[in-house]
Amino acid sequence: MELELSLGDSPAPVKATVAPTPVLTPTCMGDGEDLELVLGVRAASxxxxxxxxxxxxxxxxxxxxxxxxxxxxxxxxxxxxxxxxxxxxxxxxxxxxxxxxxxxxxxxxxxxxxxxxxxxxxxxxxxxxxxxxxxxxxxxxxxxxxGGGGARKxxxxxxxxxxxxxxxxxxxxxxxxxxxxxxxxxxxxRPRQVEVWFQNRRARTKLKQTEVDCEHLKRCCERLTRENRRLQREVAELRGSLRTTSYPPLYGLHHLPAASTVFRVCPSCEHSKVVAAASESFSSRVFAGGTADAAMSSPAAGSPPSSAANLFGARRPHFGPFAAVIPPVLRRQPSATS
DNA sequence: CAAAGGGGGCAGTTACATCA
DNA sequence: CTGATGTAACTGCCCCCTTT
Known part of the structure; x- marks a missing residue:
């Protein structure tokens, strides 16, 4: 399973201080859950x-x-x-x-x-x-x-x-x-009417995009939660196998690092935290206390992470690759100059 | 360089028209 | 008639830029 949360730049805002309207590219929505993220109001026929x-x-x-x-x-x-x-x-x-x-x-x-x-x-x-x-x-x-102060039309x-x-x-x-x-x-x-129309139109676009983003992230969160639970079960099973088997017969389980030092799972947030061997992986940057912005700015954000996924060889393609890019803050940010 | 002022954008809200 | 919905318009705030 490949997960890619790619939120592209908005074509809309011109000023850098205006929060971009992200365009989602939800390639993670496999299994018939693909989201069609097409916004925009069409013109009349x-x-x-x-x-x-x-x-x-x-x-x-x-x-x-x-x-x-x-x-x-x-x-x-x-x-x-x-x-x-x-x-x-x-x-x-x-x-x-x-x-x-x-x-x-x-x-x-x-x-x-x-x-x-x-x-x-x-x-x-x-x-x-x-x-x-x-x-x-x-x-x-x-x-x-x-006096012109009557109810507005x-x-x-x-x-x-x-x-x-x-x-x-x-x-x-x-x-x-x-x-x-x-x-x-x-x-x-009136120019004011045009101006107001564009303001309201931008607001509607942003609202729709926010709704789409929320829905998309919700689905991705659910999917990742399910995947995490499944991986936890797999890890538990593999640990059990390690205890009962003198040597791993398949899948190169000897490459599995000691669970206590390598793999930690946060029970509250269910975020996998790869500590040692996979410290360079994308997921570790995302989940190990790193911010989403750090993940976004990371040069590896758009490339398939290697170490965490490769820890388990071809048997474990589910851990990655994925790129989780958090949508940018919608509220416009202070400029870089201020 | 800092303060003032203007312009524009946005979030939030109101008011009205329309429909089920 | 009424509540829900869509949207034009308003208000207040913030940021950026220019001027002084």
Missing amino acids: RDEQDNQTTCTQSSEEATQGEEYETRPRGEAPVESLSFPLFVPSAETGSANSEVCTRGFDVNTRLADGGAAAGRPSSPSSMQEVSTRQQVADQEAADDEDN KLRLSKEQSSFLEDSFKEHSTLTPKQKSDLANRLNL
């Missing part, structure tokens, strides 16, 4: 997108006294973004998919007469949205009249907006100010 109207900015924007950059109404959206548009896929966020099928999106803004390019709208949906938008505008105006991004943001997120999980403003222009959103 073309069929779904054809079913909607392009949504524009809510007039509520005017009611929120904030630092958002103002953008001329009806300004043609930026068309030359580098992000892929509308990658076809079978799965889409169900919540957003509801928005336009109901013909209502609070983000849709018609005050500019739909002058912005790329805004196909059916007459019927336009009517309905127009009516609802008037209500929304009135409510926004009321809020403003009340729950805006739902259109499917097109979400799809485009998803595609952008696949390109880069963080935004430069220019990318933010370009996206906002393209989607007729």
Whole structure:
């Protein structure tokens, strides 16, 4: 049995201080327990997108006294973004998919007469949205009249907006100010909305990844526990054989070091601790008081450990090779310079 | 070099829309 | 009607960088 807990680097974070989102490569999940660690929200399918109207900015924007950059109404959206548009896929966020099928999106803004390019709208949906938008505008105006401190609106991004943001997120999980403003222009959103969407999207990705990591590590822990118990039984049996047999008949048991000096098993944590002969092994670095970081940084972390496994020859392939790499701390760490 | 200030990210939370 | 769920938006904090 080979165990390899390999958590790769995240493609997402740009800054070194941001905790990477690990990508698991669970090759240890044999015996039908392989984990498919595929994350990421897919973009809406073309069929779904054809079913909607392009949504524009809510007039509520005017009611929120904030630092958002103002953008001329009806300004043609930026068309030359580098992000892929509308990658076809079978799965889409169900919540957003509801928005336009109901013909209502609070983000849709018609005050500019739909002058912005790329805004196909059916007459019927336009009517309905127009009516609802008037209500929304009135409510926004009321809020403003009340000092703008009213209850915040729950805006739902259109499917097109979400799809485009998803595609952008696949390109880069963080935004430069220019990318933010370009996206906002393209989607007729406020830059703040784009920023918030990316923040929430990163949080969702991290949460999903954390759940996957936990599940994966749980399975690996269970597997290692079972393996450890099995090895302990084997060790006990071999010791019994040593006592009853003058010389080990098979497997080169004479290579087995004295149990009291070589092999210790922590009964509480069930971590094998190879003390002497296998002191150079990976497992000893992991379990013998060493930290996971030390194991990660070890040049041997990715290579098959030798001594512990080879102690027992080909009969004992189960002790290794494996590489246990603990997922990096999710909370961002202080920078190296500070 | 240190303090101040701004910008951006993240964790945690709230508020709202939607659905079963 | 109600609880669960998803998510947009907010708040507060921290870190990094630039400016003074």
